[in-house]
Amino acid sequence: MKPDNPERNHALAAEYVLGTLHGAARKRFERWMMLSPKLRRQVWLWERRLQPFNESAPSMQPPADAWDALERRLFSAPETAAEPRAAAWWQSALPWRWTTGIAVAGLMALLIWTPVPPKAPESGLVGVVQGTQAQPLWVLNASRGDHSLTLRSLPPTLPASDDQDYELWLLPESGVPISLSVLPTEGAELRITLSHEQVKQLLQSRSLAISLEPHGGSPTGQPTGPVVYQTQLVDL
């Protein structure tokens, strides 16, 4: 039965906004609201009447991770709002197939492309490898000028177990990974000089991956362990 008594409408709308209308009665009222524009207007009126209560709440800075979490919930992967076009290349990035380990990669790491800094000191490519908590683990810079790839580990250093190492791979468009280096467990920065061919392939695919390998690196020259991180370089 719909509440058609104006006094009762007022009372229900007020208690709906106040919150004292709850449980089944609240659900019922929400259904009535869908059917009755008059009832909806009563509710809006009460929302406006009691709005000054809301303003008495002191403003508080939301947790720093709230926005990223919100973007993840809404759009699956974060995007820098100031760079809305970034979505295009992110979405168009070809999924890279590496049958062993890609599922593990999905579980272990969330890779997010970096926003392009507004003022780049030099021409090159940049990427950030992030952990599951969106904390940056490594920053990668590729310089066109001297063919170097710099990998900076951000503290705290990633823990690989005693008998395992992380290995960095270039993923060319041909699909066969090329080993670039075993990542040192100590030292903040690793600089690798790439060959002409590697630079060419990196500029084409812009993809890098990190796998977990036996101590000292893959014994076969191809990844044997799970791919734990993957990143895409973007233009500075």
Next chain:
Amino acid sequence: MAAKEGMLVDQLAKVAQGDRAAFAGLYQQTSRAVYGQCMQLLRDNDEANDVLQETYIQVWHHAGEYHADRGSVLTWMMSICRYRGLDALRRRRTDVAFDTVAQNHACEKPGPMQNAGDMVDRQRLSDCLRDLDERYRNSIEMAYFRGFTHQELAVAMGQPLGTTKSWVRRGLNVLRQCLGS
């Protein structure tokens, strides 16, 4: 301050068209006020964070449903936040910290998003509340700020359920007469 509201309306209109940059701007402008309200109602960081996100998810999906009858953009968002917050309270509530109910009166410090029109509204509500029977006022404020149900109000105020129900109803009725439309 009318310019600020105009800006929020512009941003919301863009959000309704799927503009993520405008959504980020709207979040930047309003999230402190919204989160403050989440915290006031829920008093729990994790839950407040979750309700904050749910609020903005709803804003993203329903931006086009906003219109001026809902009040200012912030009023609309605060209402969404409050309803989501009440849902969260009802889900979790098994035990209520009744010892702190005395601190629930509206504080007199103006919030940062307040504009001249809000000041008038606030003053009116404040005047009407002041003239209200203390028992009515307390029940309304506890229900609003803590999300208390009738039953919880009865426990908090040491009164029979029927009594607190009637205090809320009468209080709201007097408030409506006083505030008008």
